[in-house]
Structures are given as C-alpha cells and as structure tokens.
C-alpha cells in the first residue's frame with residue numbers, strides 16, 4: 001500500500017494512482033481499479049449516502065462520516081503525528 005497525506009485526484013475526484021496497488025492506467029470512465037478492484041473514489045461510508053471526497057479527506061465534507069481511504073488506513077488521523085513522513089510518496093500535491 002501507498003501511504004500519503006493526500007492522493008492526487010482528477011476533476012472527477014478519482015485517484016490518478018491507485019492507493020491500494022499503485023496502478024496508474026485507468027480509462028477515462030473508470031471508477032474502480034482494474035487491477036485490485038478498489039474504488040477510485042474516496043467516498044464516505046455513510047449508510048444513507050456516499051459522497052466523493054478530496055484525496056486528503058478523512059471525513060466526508062458533506063455528512064461527516066469517515067471516508068473509505070481513512071477506514072482502510074490509507075490516510076492517518078489528523079492527530080496521529082507525522083513520524084513517518086519521510087516514507088511518504090513524492091510531494092506532488094495539487095493543493
């Protein structure tokens with residue numbers, strides 16, 4: 001797995017690089033990774049809704065539920081410290 005502060009996304013809020021397996025080849029309409037099957041969206045895990053969130057979102061900006069990337073451990077909690085920041089992937093944050 002890739003650990004990062006933020007996962008770069010396209011204008012559809014889909015990751016450009018799969019955070020689970022590192023796959024970079026996606027078709028324009030794909031919403032899931034063809035290699036590992038994970039969603040490319042950082043959707044919240046709300047029971048009623050599923051909102052697409054930014055690549056650094058731990059919690060949904062709409063409903064406050066946790067996001068999939070946070071639940072899966074791809075994103076650390078905001079207060080988890082950054083002791084392993086040196087091991088994160090290269091800095092190409094779009095923000």
Ligand SMILES: [Zn+2]
Pocket residue numbers: 018019020021022023033034035036037038
């Ligand atoms: Zn994948």
Ligand SMILES: [Zn+2]
Pocket residue numbers: 044045046049050051060061062063064065
């Ligand atoms: Zn939500």
